[in-house]
Amino acid sequence: MARKPAEQTVHREEIVRAAAEVFHHKGYRGATMSDIAATVNLTAGSLYHHFPSKEELLIAVLDAGMTQIIAATQAIVQSDAPPADKLRAIARAHISGIITHHHIAVAVIFESRALLEKPGVRAPYVRQRDTLERLYRQVVEEGIAAGAFRALDVGIFVKAFFGALNWVSVWYREDGRLSEREIADEIANTFLAALTKV
Amino acid sequence: MARKPAEQTVHREEIVRAAAEVFHHKGYRGATMSDIAATVNLTAGSLYHHFPSKEELLIAVLDAGMTQIIAATQAIVQSDAPPADKLRAIARAHISGIITHHHIAVAVIFESRALLEKPGVRAPYVRQRDTLERLYRQVVEEGIAAGAFRALDVGIFVKAFFGALNWVSVWYREDGRLSEREIADEIANTFLAALTKV
């Protein structure tokens, strides 16, 4: 009772991207499997050949986003640049990630909440989130230890930094006044200024 | 065929609070009218005597949140304290609002997105958001004009400040290491340090 010329095989990654886009625009609950399927020229039913459920699709989106930013951040943290440069690089990477993979970023930042109730599902995501936070902390602590930054509450500082960076996903417009790089640097400057010893 | 002791008339405000709570925990789309009704010991049908739709309920929640924080911020901005004190007071008010009216705050920050598509509905909310941002800007510009703060990109600074403050709603725990006041001051200090002239 069905079949199709199958223009070409649809790959997992494409579907994840499509899902992120729809999750971004309609929210996880507001997005329908049909919406997502249509984005990759499939029907809702066909999606289930690739992902066993809508939830699994969200998990894949979150994982893609977290994996990407953790990798980028890790590379920076492990480099031997001075702490201030690392912090600036982190801001650039974060914002670049948010803008380049805008849909995924917004899904990670805003739609992860839909998953945080389910313990089994929550755990891996929280682990990634903590890993990322630890990397940020590490840079600040390094800087303080090296005497480059003033001593302050690292926990709060990092969370504030995080909040400021993530918030970019809310207000960024492609046709805005500043470029991605300028935004990143301006935010980095703000936080670096706060870290500077008097 | 139905009656009830009707413990007491349920007021609008109670319902708004209940709605905020449910929106917080389940998200706007995940929340059902039944969930909200049950929180105030009503049935879903009865809710419609107070609010014409679920959307209106969200609008009311957002409005309550925005009105409260705008009023608080306005009072601070209009005072004649020095800019640095105003900024600290704003941070305290913002975080206090987020914590005291946690459900509402999270709804405003995270669930407003569910409404942003509908133009007719979006407009009033966006107006309030802009009003609030303008107030924040005003304080920073005042400080710069007065020579108390260094000149920087006010737009980005305010958005970063906003992001850092709003993000508190994500990570704040009642049993956390720091008090509400300490958190606010630590964040304010960070941003004030960034504003300080060298």
Next chain:
Amino acid sequence: MARKPAEQTVHREEIVRAAAEVFHHKGYRGATMSDIAATVNLTAGSLYHHFPSKEELLIAVLDAGMTQIIAATQAIVQSDAPPADKLRAIARAHISGIITHHHIAVAVIFESRALLEKPGVRAPYVRQRDTLERLYRQVVEEGIAAGAFRALDVGIFVKAFFGALNWVSVWYREDGRLSEREIADEIANTFLAALTKV
């Protein structure tokens, strides 16, 4: 977005009867909630005001059937008629039940299998089934003890009796050659003859 003149309230029992009918004709899995709803002039969604799931509907059907026949059998077993009369009365009650509540009977006999996998659901049904079998056994054992029946394997005898009676639900036609009563008596005679001492 909906409502109805509500011709009259639909009662639980009506729905159970309707469900039994549809289960009989289409089988449990083949029956749709729409089918059942239509039988009582409702929509599928409305059914959920009365029963939380299709499974619960099947449970209710099975329970109705088992409760009825157990009650009828219990009354007979507890009477002080001679064992042979009890056996005949049991056959009559069984077959009368099968024919009067044909849909329910067929559902109990044939569709209970759909439930037997789920342990939590299976247990109550199995308990009822065992209760009924015990009642049948009791009559035969009584007869043997009283010397009215010859000694034989009661377990097998009762199961054979059961099978013969239940099977009536498969072949009975309203316009058949024999009446309900004649069928019951003929089967009872067969089994009584088998019980008679030589």
Next chain:
Amino acid sequence: MARKPAEQTVHREEIVRAAAEVFHHKGYRGATMSDIAATVNLTAGSLYHHFPSKEELLIAVLDAGMTQIIAATQAIVQSDAPPADKLRAIARAHISGIITHHHIAVAVIFESRALLEKPGVRAPYVRQRDTLERLYRQVVEEGIAAGAFRALDVGIFVKAFFGALNWVSVWYREDGRLSEREIADEIANTFLAALTKV
């Protein structure tokens, strides 16, 4: 894009057995083509190289069951054993069939109902069922004619016999108290006792 060691060609009969097993455990509607395919290490799509539809698969299962038991019964009926021996042999063959080909038997007894609506499909099955019943009748009528059995309603008697035998499929357990043979003989004895002239 796909290949497989193809352990060996899968034969029709294997698939029929697999289908019977799955039909037994999940019912006709509850069984999926995937379930059946997996049982013979195939995928659902491959099944269609052997059978044109799920329905045909059920038909094949029913036919296999009916053909087997009719053949076995026919051999017994055509022998020149005395009627009582034939009846006992029939019971043994019936129960042996039910136990040896348990899945098929249960499918025939319980799942044939799923097909009885479709006239084109129903006819052949009903024909076989009638053939079998006629064979049973024949034995009883022979016995009555020969004066070995008392005269009774042959139609009802045969149906009761059938029901008792088929019902074994519901309660038989491999680890039960009695062997297959003992069960068959006990049931046969019951019905033979009922046939005995006083």
Next chain:
DNA sequence: CATGAATGAGAGTTCATTCAT
């Protein structure tokens, strides 16, 4: 004002079936 039954429009998911490879 409150209730609860009812609706109808989906939503996620399943599955028999088809077909290019």
Next chain:
DNA sequence: GATGAATGAACTCTCATTCAT
């Protein structure tokens, strides 16, 4: 022959909303 991707129809269940009582 076998595979797996794809389809589309169907199904169970949910829910915002309405309204008679």
